[in-house]
Amino acid sequence: MKYFGVSPDLLPAVVLHETETDKKYILHRAEPKGIAPWLAKYDVGSLDPSFKSEEPPNSNDGAVKVIVASTFEALVTGSKANVLIEFYAPWCGHCKKFAPVMEKVGHKFASNDAVVIAKMDATANDVLDKRFIVKAYPTLYFYQAKTDKVILYDGDRSEMHLIGFVMKHSGKTVSHKEDL
Structure with missing residues (x-):
């Protein structure tokens, strides 16, 4: 059940x-x-599939946007922005430790409309796009809007490495380059 x-x-x-x-x-x-x-x-193919999704947040103004299954297409794969998304579990120790790093990365790209830093609780939401394979937490992917390409991030989970990865795959820069 x-x-x-x-x-x-x-x-x-x-x-x-x-x-x-x-x-x-x-x-x-x-x-x-x-x-x-x-x-x-x-x-006859007129039945819509069911999926597990939390309710979207009332406000999504933070540096790290909250994605749920029902908003995934609109905010990730249907967006014109490049998206770095973390799939996490709220009980995961590694995810809790990693959260401040994602916040810092989110703040670096907050003024850049072409890049979104996001997270999704993969225990409370189904991951409907099968290109995003989540087998462990946290799992990070970069969605490249221009090419509709999904890139798994498997590098160092430091702020500097994540920013470099996002810049490399988006062709964009952060607002304060000297902070790197």
Whole structure:
């Protein structure tokens, strides 16, 4: 139930899982008379997949933007900006230690509209774009808007190295170069 995002208060539920695409379809509070029409929608391709997503934040003004599954396409892959995104788990010690570094990197690019520094809780949100493979925390990717390219960051997790990586792949500079 947890894997499919079905909470006990939404039972009974029917779940379809396409294992090749990992798409999930959930009929919450299922009633026998509603199952056949729901399956018919699936058969003709008019049923939207279900996914786990937190609510978007009311305010997203911080140096590190908060992404949730429902805003991922608009704020990352559908954006005209290059995006460095951290997939994290709130309970992860490495993520907690890394958070201040991401904040500093976010502040360096805060005045640059062509670069966004972001984070997403990958335990509370499904990662719907299969180019972003998250197997450990934190996992960092750079989305290059111009080319629609996804680049895994596997370098040193220092502020200086991350800024250099973002600059290299975005072709952009920070607002205070002397701070490097």
